[in-house]
Amino acid sequence: MATKMSPKFVVLSALAVGAIYATGYSVSAAGSTALAASSSSASNASNAASQASGSSSGRSSSKSGGQTSNTAAHASRSSSASSSSNAAQGKSSGTSSSPSKAANTTQQYLDGTYNGSAANQIGAVSVSVTVHGGKIANVQITSCYTHYPESYIDPVLPDYVVAHQTTQIPVVSGATLSTEDFYYAVVQALQQAQNPHYKG
Amino acid sequence: MSSNDQNQRPVSQRTAQMGSPSMHRNQPGATNSTTSTRPTPPPGPLRKFLRTPKGTVMLLLLGLMVVGAIHASDRAGVANIVIAMVTASAIDVVVGLMRKNKRIFPDGGMVTGLIIGLVLSGTVHWPVVVLTSAIAVASKHILKIGRKPIFNPAAFALLLTLFVFHTGQSWWGDLADLPVLFLPLLLIAGVIITSRVNKWPQVFVYLGTYFLILTLAASLHLGNASFTPGDALRVPLVNAALFMSFFMLTDPPTSPGKYAEQVTFSVVAAVVSAAVYLAVGGLAYLLIGLLAANAWRAVGLLRASRANQASAQAYTQNGTEKAKPRNEMFG
Numbered sequence: 001m002a003t004k005m006s007p008k009f010v011v012l013s014a015l016a017v018g019a020i021y022a023t024g025y026s027v028s029a030a031g032s033t034a035l036a037a038s039s040s041s042a043s044n045a046s047n048a049a050s051q052a053s054g055s056s057s058g059r060s061s062s063k064s065g066g067q068t069s070n071t072a073a074h075a076s077r078s079s080s081a082s083s084s085s086n087a088a089q090g091k092s093s094g095t096s097s098s099p100s101k102a103a104n105t106t107q108q109y110l111d112g113t114y115n116g117s118a119a120n121q122i123g124a125v126s127v128s129v130t131v132h133g134g135k136i137a138n139v140q141i142t143s144c145y146t147h148y149p150e151s152y153i154d155p156v157l158p159d160y161v162v163a164h165q166t167t168q169i170p171v172v173s174g175a176t177l178s179t180e181d182f183y184y185a186v187v188q189a190l191q192q193a194q195n196p197h198y199k200g
Numbered sequence: 201m202s203s204n205d206q207n208q209r210p211v212s213q214r215t216a217q218m219g220s221p222s223m224h225r226n227q228p229g230a231t232n233s234t235t236s237t238r239p240t241p242p243p244g245p246l247r248k249f250l251r252t253p254k255g256t257v258m259l260l261l262l263g264l265m266v267v268g269a270i271h272a273s274d275r276a277g278v279a280n281i282v283i284a285m286v287t288a289s290a291i292d293v294v295v296g297l298m299r300k301n302k303r304i305f306p307d308g309g310m311v312t313g314l315i316i317g318l319v320l321s322g323t324v325h326w327p328v329v330v331l332t333s334a335i336a337v338a339s340k341h342i343l344k345i346g347r348k349p350i351f352n353p354a355a356f357a358l359l360l361t362l363f364v365f366h367t368g369q370s371w372w373g374d375l376a377d378l379p380v381l382f383l384p385l386l387l388i389a390g391v392i393i394t395s396r397v398n399k400w401p402q403v404f405v406y407l408g409t410y411f412l413i414l415t416l417a418a419s420l421h422l423g424n425a426s427f428t429p430g431d432a433l434r435v436p437l438v439n440a441a442l443f444m445s446f447f448m449l450t451d452p453p454t455s456p457g458k459y460a461e462q463v464t465f466s467v468v469a470a471v472v473s474a475a476v477y478l479a480v481g482g483l484a485y486l487l488i489g490l491l492a493a494n495a496w497r498a499v500g501l502l503r504a505s506r507a508n509q510a511s512a513q514a515y516t517q518n519g520t521e522k523a524k525p526r527n528e529m530f531g
Contacts, residue, residue, distance in 0.1 A: 005400045021433065024415030028430030046402070122436060138507040148483065152323065152368055172323065173504055175370070176377055
């Protein structure tokens with residue numbers, strides 16, 4: 001066994017590694033993460049993300065603490081970016097398709113297919129929510145670019161949303177952040193499906 | 201009792217209580233007659249065990265488990281740890297009995313099971329946990345050179361089951377699900393174990409090389425959209441890298457002891473890990489890097505053993521001192 005490193009050298013080495021890490025962190029901070037990449041895709045969605053983050057952060061904060069604030073902040077950021085990009089991209093992004101704009105007041109959601117996406121530090125999840133007869137008929141995870149397997153949340157969470165007709169999903173153990181992504185994506189999609197004339 | 205009270209009592213009482221200076225010189229463990237009144241009792245078996253590297257790492261990992269489990273209320277993860285530890289320990293004991301080892305306490309199996317449980321997600325079913333632990337311990341006893349295992353048992357089993365069974369690996373023991381304020385706990389635990397096993401060069405070189413490659417890749421805009429270098433430098437992936445470097449890379453039986461070899465070992469592990477991450481991403485890159493370094497070391501050991509066998513033959517033929525074999529492991 002080799003002799004032990006002197007404490008001074010250990011401290012110096014730790015500082016050197018820390019400096020390398022800080023450099024890499026700052027270099028990659030300028031929008032080169034998957035988080036930033038996914039935010040651009042998320043910006044294709046509606047500007048209701050800010051409402052989604054606002055309404056959901058309270059629920060999720062009790063589950064995952066400080067990390068939820070990152071997600072909420074991201075959702076807000078993507079929504080602010082979307083306010084300008086929506087005008088240019090409009091519905092060509094395919095955020096919704098053939099919604100029935102009938103002015104009924106009994107259905108909470110308008111029929112159609114709506115897309116939503118959300119991202120945090122572990123990656124991005126996109127969903128497609130189909131509303132039929134005012135109810136959530138189908139939820140499909142269209143892309144799951146997270147660092148953990150999609151099988152953690154698929155089909156458990158989509159099935160839950162359809163079965164219970166709610167976005168108040170349970171947090172999947174071991175997949176807290178993937179659950180958050182899915183939650184925000186569904187909320188974002190359903191914000192688009194919201195019936196403005198609904199008086200429930 | 202203050203020292204003044206003691207000094208005011210008769211000399212005979214003080215002597216009876218403290219013992220004479222000559223007695224202290226003859227008794228083992230006695231240090232100073234003015235500060236110590238009794239010889240230090242020998243440490244018990246538990247304290248002895250906790251002073252060993254395996255005891256230390258087990259204590260630290262259990263601490264991380266408690267912190268992670270309490271915060272996340274992850275009972276399933278704790279159950280997986282218990283299952284993994286029991287399985288690995290049982291197999292270790294059976295192997296020890298079959299080989300008639302003098303010491304059959306399965307501390308290695310317990311640490312292996314603990315690491316497996318801290319990496320596997322709580323959603324993994326218990327049969328998969330049992331299988332993963334069994335593969336880990338089996339690899340330790342089967343894939344070895346001399347008396348030392350080639351691959352880190354936990355890393356080998358986790359990688360194998362990830363590819364074959366697509367096991368969920370959340371690395372919840374690295375405290376990534378907790379607020380970043382808990383990260384110092386992981387670092388402190390890592391500092392303690394790294395200092396205990398004297399693997400500072402290994403950890404520094406690994407982390408330095410790994411971060412440097414990712415920094416260069418971020419500067420050059422390498423990587424793919426889903427697994428960018430920036431992601432690997434952030435929670436939760438950076439926690440996994442720290443956990444792996446502190447608790448798996450430094451595993452004494454599967455990593456070199458000499459500083460120069462530690463540096464080479466870590467460079468191989470870091471380069472392979474970063475390359476795999478940048479190329480394909482996923483979850484296995486840390487394990488692949490570690491196992492690649494294990495394989496690199498095994499090749500070196502095999503070459504050394506062959507060279508020593510040749511030297512031994514020359515020694516027996518010529519009887520010269522220069523040709524005497526000098527391999528520590530096979531000599």
